[in-house]
Amino acid sequence: MxxxxxxxxxxxxxxxxxxxxxxxxxxxxxxxxxxxxxxxxxxxxxxxxxxxxxxxxxxxxxxxxxxxxxxxxxxxxxxxxxxxxxxxxxxxxxxxxxxxxxxxxxxxxxxxxxxxxxxxxxxxxxxxxxxxxxxxxxxxxxxxxxxxxxxxxxxxxxxxxxVGSALLTKLAVNLFLITQVTGLVEAFHFAAEHGLDLETFRRVVEEGPMVSTVARAKLAKLLDGDYEVQAGAADVLMNAELIVAAGRRAGLATPVADVCRDLFAEAVADGWGDLDMAVVLEAVRERSRVRRVGAAVRA
Incomplete structure (x- = not known):
């Protein structure tokens, strides 16, 4: 054939x-x-x-x-x-x-x-x-x-x-993937901003129950500052938008996916769309910067 x-x-x-x-x-x-x-x-x-x-x-x-x-x-x-x-x-x-x-x-x-x-x-x-x-x-x-x-x-x-069931399954799986990676990125940012040793953070993750192939791969990228594309941020945003839209059509709440969609939209708008999805870290960093500036102004 x-x-x-x-x-x-x-x-x-x-x-x-x-x-x-x-x-x-x-x-x-x-x-x-x-x-x-x-x-x-x-x-x-x-x-x-x-x-x-x-x-x-x-x-x-x-x-x-x-x-x-x-x-x-x-x-x-x-x-x-x-x-x-x-x-x-x-x-x-x-x-x-x-x-x-x-x-x-x-x-x-x-x-x-x-x-x-x-x-x-x-x-x-x-x-x-x-x-x-x-x-x-x-x-x-x-x-x-x-x-x-x-x-x-x-x-x-x-x-x-x-027909239709495979793509719905793909969206469900990607909802888990996107929220998992975004949560890992936020945890990495939290650890870094508190001055923790990031190799120690990685070891605890990799020795613990949350470890996965995806977690290992994205942690390595975050530690190395490596955004070479494996799954592009713009593609992830497209998936997140499809997930949220499918949820809306079915009358479902997708609160975690909504937040992730917004973060990836910010990363893409800031010019990171052609890089790996780990680059959503930059959107989290920018939100932290804006929060700190706002706190300083209010003080």
């Missing part, structure tokens, strides 16, 4: 490389050509455009940045879209609202194609190590056909049910 892969960004690039390493025949396309050329050197066929990917592959994986990008790249609502997806299986692997995925699945079905959504849990290093958790939703027959294609990407492919 030849598999298509569209979208070779922070996550898509290592995912596509792992498919190649597993022996999957791959045809790729990316909006910026440099990443596609790298995959070409690794053995993938580089398509001239998206239509060529669909013409060459029975299953096409999309790892695109947003709903708007997916709409533009696929040309939804045009005859080009209908011609591309007819008799093909389209697998949406990015993070969007579940409602967008449901609408996209209907468009694909009307054009005579098949559809699955398969968002992933994990950051760039996790993708590089082929340790992602893939959440797979769609009709039962489509899930059965797509699951083996996705196996080389991670430690598990977890089927969640019908």
């Amino acid at each position: 030849v598999v298509g892969f569209v979208g070779l960004g922070v996550m898509g690039r290592p995912m596509a490389l792992n498919l190649l390493r597993s022996g999957t025949g791959l045809v790729v396309w990316n909006r910026s050509p440099a990443a596609a050329e790298e995959l070409g050197r690794a053995g993938a066929r580089v398509a001239a455009d998206v239509s060529e990917v669909f013409a060459a592959a029975d299953v096409v994986l999309l790892m695109l940045a947003s709903e708007e990008v997916i709409h533009d790249v696929l040309g939804r609502g045009t005859s080009r879209f209908d011609a591309m997806v007819a008799n093909r299986t389209l697998v949406h692997m990015g993070t969007t609202s579940p409602e967008f995925s449901v609408r996209l699945s209907r468009d694909v079905a009307r054009a005579g194609g098949r559809y699955a959504e398969a968002p992933v849990s994990g950051s760039r290093p996790v993708a590089e190590a082929a340790q992602l958790v893939v959440m797979l939703a769609g009709d039962e027959g489509v899930r059965a056909a797509v699951s083996p294609v996705l196996q080389p990407l991670g430690r598990a492919v977890v089927e969640t049910g019908g």
